[in-house]
Amino acid sequence: MNDDSAPKDPNTDPVLQMRVLREHVASVYASHTVAISAHFAWSVAIVLFGYPRVEPALQVWVLPWLALLTAVDAYALLAPRWTPDVPLADTPRWARRYTVLVTLVSVTNVPAIFLLMVVNDPVVTSVATVVIMGSWTRVAQARWPIRAAVLGYGLPTMSGLIIALAWRGGDLHWLLAAFCTVNLVLTLRTGVQQNKRLTKSLILQFENEFLAKRLNEQIEATRRAGEEKTRFLAAASHDLRQPMHAIALFGAVTEQALSGQPEKKNAEHLLRSVDALGSSLDAMLDVSRLDAGTMSVESKAFELDVILLALDRTFSPQAEQKGLALRVRTSGLWVRSDAHLLHRMLSNLIDNALKYTRRGGVIVRARALGDTVRVEVRDTGIGIAPDQLGQIFEEFYQINNPGRDRARGLGLGLSIVKRLSHLLRHPVLVDSRPNRGTRLRVMVQKAEAVVTLPVDLLLKDLSPSMRQASIAPHLPERILLIEDEAEIRAAMIELLHGHSIDVVAVASKTEAFEVLSRPEAASRPFSMLLCDFRLADGEDGLEVGLCLRERLGPAVPLLLVTGETAPERLRRARVAGVPMLFKPVSAAALLKAIAELTTRRTSRRYGTHTCENSA
Missing domain, CATH: 1.20.140 (Butyryl-CoA Dehydrogenase, subunit A; domain 3)
Structure with a gap:
């Protein structure tokens, strides 16, 4: 061919x-x-x-x-x-x-x-x-x-x-004639050789141009494929997140309603399944957000042990369930990085190590090397063949998983690590021996000790009752919800009513402004706007939310709850300064975000917008 x-x-x-x-x-x-x-x-x-x-x-x-x-x-x-x-x-x-x-x-x-x-x-x-x-x-x-x-x-x-x-005739003329003959022969011979050199040079030039053109075409094809992949992931993620979000909310309402009854375990199993699927969707979302450049980096000095202890609490149950030993060694070292993104990086590395380790265990430790701290995740797992080392950071690539075992995830964990490595400028070094294990090292900038600690990483380890007790006093009295999916509207109403929040739910911008035009909206003003990003009939939830906020006043917080993962849309929301939650959202995460926005109510505007038909 x-x-x-x-x-x-x-x-x-x-x-x-x-x-x-x-x-x-x-x-x-x-x-x-x-x-x-x-x-x-x-x-x-x-x-x-x-x-x-x-x-x-x-x-x-x-x-x-x-x-x-x-x-x-x-x-x-x-x-x-x-x-x-x-x-x-x-x-x-x-x-x-x-x-x-x-x-x-x-x-x-x-x-x-x-x-x-x-x-x-x-x-x-x-x-x-x-x-x-x-x-x-x-x-x-x-x-x-x-x-x-x-x-x-x-x-x-x-x-x-x-x-x-x-x-x-004559000696002189014969001698000159001989010189001319030699000159003619040598010049013609040189001309033929030079012609060949020029021809070869031009052929190489045209071949290089051809190869450069093909390379540009391949680069363009790769770029288009990447864009198409991003659009596919965004569309698939959005369509999957919508029903999963409704299931998660109804599950939380059902769990609360069945409190103290044996059937509550069924609701808990349901929520765990939703969380598992949500983790897979979140991995795709992280890839999309990193590709879109919508993840911001907040670098500061903090004690590395805070992250290591949080990781130990998170992954110890998983290690014990598999009969593995997870040893996380504290170091007392301080680093300069984004605590949450570095936590995500190390989480993916430890999770990946546990998935591919059948016996033995995983060691996590940190050592100082001059101005750098080397955070090492070492396992006794199946190892990686030398010819596969360059592929483990590719999307959806998994070693020895032809059956796509769901327990091993989607194969996005190390792909996310690679992107975070570039974003944080933390090089990741890997060496491995098949059937002996793998060692991955993250190189982080060393920092001097200061007073402030990123203790917010430890909040996730509080018990649900403690989180709910700390959130309840800060929930708003009245919320205007704009959501075009009827099932999600019903689930949100049930959930928020269960926490003594008055909710008015509408499906579109027109309905929202009709609600605001009623006398009740003046006597009982809304404390928050809760809006889906992608509404029916092509309406943009970000624009709708900002228009409504212009009507209600700058002190009313706006929160987007969305299944959207398209990079351009995520970038727009970030530029506008509007916080987002990504479906499926757990009840606890939704309530926490609502409470935080309520306590941080400020007169800062998200942007200036001219709204049509807003009266």
């Missing part, structure tokens, strides 16, 4: 041969005017020099010859020229045309050579021979791109000179 992506053999590719010839023709025509003008000036000089010195019987032939030469040179100058607009297929014709022109010019040189010979002056003969040989060599260099043109100019002129010298 033919491979169109590979350069073709120049000996069999007529198009490539034609392009090379086109460059040769362009090269010789570029110096054509100067060459013909110089030839005419040289001919006139010979006439002025030789005419007074020849016999009167020969003088009658000089002027006709000069007229013929003038006509030939004028024709060569005024004849149609090759231009870049000439079709590629016509290139051979223009090469032949040029060869004919220079051959005619060369033929007109022959009478001038015999004119110099009849002067019968050894000095004149010697000087003229050297000048003609030098002129021929220079002209040949200018015509090397077209081999036929070199022959067409060289053979008439130099053959005429050699014959004229031999005709004069």
Whole structure:
């Protein structure tokens, strides 16, 4: 099967041969005017020099010859020229045309050579021979791109000179004739070699251009594939998140309603399944957000042990369930990084190590190396073959998982680590031995100890009752919900009503402004706006929320709850400064976010917008 992506053999590719010839023709025509003008000036000089010195019987032939030469040179100058607009297929014709022109010019040189010979002056003969040989060599260099043109100019002129010298006879003339013969042969040989070099150089140039074009096409195809993948993940994630969000909320309501009853375990199992699926969707979301550049980095100094202890509490139950030993060694070291993103990085590394370790365990430790802290995650798992080390950070790549065991996730964990590594500028080094284990090291900038600790990482380890007790006093009294999915609206109403929050739910911008136009909206103002990002009929939830916020006042917080993962939409929300939660959202996470926004109510605007039909 033919491979169109590979350069073709120049000996069999007529198009490539034609392009090379086109460059040769362009090269010789570029110096054509100067060459013909110089030839005419040289001919006139010979006439002025030789005419007074020849016999009167020969003088009658000089002027006709000069007229013929003038006509030939004028024709060569005024004849149609090759231009870049000439079709590629016509290139051979223009090469032949040029060869004919220079051959005619060369033929007109022959009478001038015999004119110099009849002067019968050894000095004149010697000087003229050297000048003609030098002129021929220079002209040949200018015509090397077209081999036929070199022959067409060289053979008439130099053959005429050699014959004229031999005709004069004598040792001097025979010696000069021998020099001219050697010069002719060597110059023609050099011309052929130079023509081959020029041709080869042009072929390499065109092949490189071809390869560069193919490379650009492949880069563009890869870029398009990446965009299509991102759009697919965004669409699939959004469509999956919508029903999962409703299930999660209804599950939380059901769990609360079944409190103290045996059936509560069923609701707990349901929520755990939702959390598992949510983790997979969150992994796809993280990839999309990292590709979109919507993850901000808040670098600060903190004690690394805070993250390590949180990781120990998170993964110890998972390790115990698999019969593995998880050893997290504290170090007392301080680093400078984004605590949450570094926590995510190390979480993915430990999770991956536990998934691929059947016996033994995982060790997590940190060591200082000059100005760097090396955080190491080492396991006794199945290891990685050397030829697979370069692939483990690719999306959806999993080692020894042809059946796509769901327990091993989607294969996005290390892909996210790679992206976070670039974002945080924390290089990740990996070495592994098959059947012996793997060691991954994250290089983090070392920092001096300060007072502030990122204790918010430990909040996730509080019991649900403690979290609920700390959140309840900060929940708002009244929320305006804009959500086009009926099931999600119903689930949100049930959940928020269960926490003593008055909710008015609408499906569109028009309905929202109708609610705000009622007298009740003035007597009982809304404390918060809760809006889906992608509404029905193409309405943009971000724009709708900002318009409603302009109506209610800048002190009313706006929270987007969305299944959207499209990079451009995420970037817009970030630029607008609007916080987002990504579906499926657990009840605890939703309530916590609502409480935090309520306690942080401020007059800061998210943006200035002109809203249509907002009255």
